Amino acid sequence: MTRDMPVNGSNTHQSPTTLVHAMQILQITASGGHRGASIDNYLDELDFSRPTLYRLLKGLKQQGFLRSSPIRGRYLLGYELLVLGAQAGNGAGLRDLARPRLLALAQRWGDSFYLFARDGVNAVCLEVQNGAYPVGSFVRATGGRLPLGVGQASVALLAYLGGDERDEILNHNAERLMDEYAIAIADIEDEISHQLKHGYSRGVEGSLLPEYCGLAIPILDHSGHPLGAMSCSMLKSRMTTDHKLDVLQGMQEEVATMVNKAHGLLYLD
Amino acid sequence: MTRDMPVNGSNTHQSPTTLVHAMQILQITASGGHRGASIDNYLDELDFSRPTLYRLLKGLKQQGFLRSSPIRGRYLLGYELLVLGAQAGNGAGLRDLARPRLLALAQRWGDSFYLFARDGVNAVCLEVQNGAYPVGSFVRATGGRLPLGVGQASVALLAYLGGDERDEILNHNAERLMDEYAIAIADIEDEISHQLKHGYSRGVEGSLLPEYCGLAIPILDHSGHPLGAMSCSMLKSRMTTDHKLDVLQGMQEEVATMVNKAHGLLYLD
DNA sequence: GTAGTTCATCTCATTAAATGAGACACATCA
DNA sequence: TGATGTGTCTCATTTAATGAGATGAACTAC
Numbered sequence: 001m002t003r004d005m006p007v008n009g010s011n012t013h014q015s016p017t018t019l020v021h022a023m024q025i026l027q028i029t030a031s032g033g034h035r036g037a038s039i040d041n042y043l044d045e046l047d048f049s050r051p052t053l054y055r056l057l058k059g060l061k062q063q064g065f066l067r068s069s070p071i072r073g074r075y076l077l078g079y080e081l082l083v084l085g086a087q088a089g090n091g092a093g094l095r096d097l098a099r100p101r102l103l104a105l106a107q108r109w110g111d112s113f114y115l116f117a118r119d120g121v122n123a124v125c126l127e128v129q130n131g132a133y134p135v136g137s138f139v140r141a142t143g144g145r146l147p148l149g150v151g152q153a154s155v156a157l158l159a160y161l162g163g164d165e166r167d168e169i170l171n172h173n174a175e176r177l178m179d180e181y182a183i184a185i186a187d188i189e190d191e192i193s194h195q196l197k198h199g200y201s202r203g204v205e206g207s208l209l210p211e212y213c214g215l216a217i218p219i220l221d222h223s224g225h226p227l228g229a230m231s232c233s234m235l236k237s238r239m240t241t242d243h244k245l246d247v248l249q250g251m252q253e254e255v256a257t258m259v260n261k262a263h264g265l266l267y268l269d
Numbered sequence: 270m271t272r273d274m275p276v277n278g279s280n281t282h283q284s285p286t287t288l289v290h291a292m293q294i295l296q297i298t299a300s301g302g303h304r305g306a307s308i309d310n311y312l313d314e315l316d317f318s319r320p321t322l323y324r325l326l327k328g329l330k331q332q333g334f335l336r337s338s339p340i341r342g343r344y345l346l347g348y349e350l351l352v353l354g355a356q357a358g359n360g361a362g363l364r365d366l367a368r369p370r371l372l373a374l375a376q377r378w379g380d381s382f383y384l385f386a387r388d389g390v391n392a393v394c395l396e397v398q399n400g401a402y403p404v405g406s407f408v409r410a411t412g413g414r415l416p417l418g419v420g421q422a423s424v425a426l427l428a429y430l431g432g433d434e435r436d437e438i439l440n441h442n443a444e445r446l447m448d449e450y451a452i453a454i455a456d457i458e459d460e461i462s463h464q465l466k467h468g469y470s471r472g473v474e475g476s477l478l479p480e481y482c483g484l485a486i487p488i489l490d491h492s493g494h495p496l497g498a499m500s501c502s503m504l505k506s507r508m509t510t511d512h513k514l515d516v517l518q519g520m521q522e523e524v525a526t527m528v529n530k531a532h533g534l535l536y537l538d
Numbered sequence: 539g540t541a542g543t544t545c546a547t548c549t550c551a552t553t554a555a556a557t558g559a560g561a562c563a564c565a566t567c568a
Numbered sequence: 569t570g571a572t573g574t575g576t577c578t579c580a581t582t583t584a585a586t587g588a589g590a591t592g593a594a595c596t597a598c
Contacts, residue, residue: 015328016585018287018556023332030353034362039574049558054575059284063292064388070361072566073574077357079388079414082395084299085354086412088346092339093303099410103399119333119348126351129399130372141368142411143355145348285556287585308545318587323546341595342545 021048021056026065029077036069036076089126089142091117094219094228097261099127101254102230106131109247111234114139116153116216118161118226121169122146123154126228136212137233147173149188150181152203152216153231158188159195160218160226166192182207200248213239217251219259227262230255290317290325295334298346305338305345358395358411360386363488363497366530368396370523371499375400378516380503383408385422385485387430387495390438391415392423395497405481406502416442418457419450421472421485422500427457428464429487429495435461451476469517482508486520488528496531499524 028045029037042053057075060066064080089095095115102113106129114137115127125144138146148154148169158166170177170185177183183206195201200217216231230251297314298306311322326344329335333349358364364384371382375398383406384396394413407415417423417438427435439446439454446452452475464470469486485500499520 081357082354085351
């Protein structure tokens, strides 16, 4: 056996290269926002030849993952991603269950309500319903992603993971949390304690979004694992004690109903 | 030259096979809804070997396109699709522009408002804001996709395409429209005329959703091409003449504002 | 606890399929 | 019309995906 080490130093036990390349193309395209990416963007950031680039672009277009921009030579993400993404966001059927409930809460209380799920070291927003009162939030919409630790929903999710897993995640995110959000791990751990003690969390205040605050509660399955979290966000001035209790109770009721229905369909084949 | 015909009969000028395979896997997974797909689902519907399947599954997981279901041996769509999909749905920045306006309309009038874009022979829903009044609709949420011809937004989009293109699309969709929605091409063409004459459309009534109706107006760029369509949906009983005019005017005002802002950022590099 | 089942991975030879270089065709715009 | 940059093609090369079958790991049922 003389040919052990793979020549490609970084390719140990990795995905098929075509997939990796395709993903790189999609990420470059996504990083261009609504303007997409140009040929030069791709050629600059990728390390394969132009024909190959075009072959992949063509393939991704055929699959609906990319489409041509109205501007010649630029490419945008395709709508197939939106369609599949909508499916993906309905993990365990939770989103369909949550949507009407979030809407009801938003209409009743006027604040904005969110459904989050864990995605590795991040929390991802599965659904938002905005209420009548304007609000600022870290995520603008469905598909928004935050490092776990940011926002009240993060805390609600973290609190019910295993201690080891939680530490790993926090450790992994520590730098980002501090640099990008000015949030310290210790403060998150304090808030996790609050969550475990009182059943809800308020998030950790960093230097960003100082005018807003929120509440979150976990959505737990029968074994206590977090399926997701429901949260809300509002102007600090609206967060009176009464309003807080009202909203919390509303959320708790809706989540209880959801969980009952969810258990029926979650683990059935 | 004796080796002309590709052995794989259907592979003429097609995408890289890995991409095709990956997409097949994603589609099979998507077709399982929130329960995802099992190994057997894949093996039954695909024509490559088990090791290859696992290699691709692993790759797709690494890319965030798939994740493991809590149920062993099942796979769900990954959240990366949701994140990319959210980006994809913001084509030309239209969705960000539209969201607050749809929300305002929904809160003001109580009906449900939608943003649609064309996606090949389909219309895809980029955004929904539901109002206080309950409503049925062909699309439940962002990411919903309909064949062009179904729904009022479809008509608003079709009306401003070139005649040839429109005919091709309708011809392509004819069978599906009739079979799945009980909608005849001729009726769509009538409604297109109405759209062109009056500036809005009401959709074509098939046998489905008979209790609901709606309105749609196009979102046109400076050259008259449709960027998308804004539509609304409500119980028929709510559609009085007054309400119709109110809502139409509201939508037209919001779209006018959007288009002004959109032109600023659409074609700028 | 142990057998049975299904999921997942590994190894290795084979070969198909992706790749790169460079030429070429096609738009778009000045 | 000519210049620029986009998109496609051909073809030889070789990488990198593939299949068969064995093996390992995880969960289930008894």
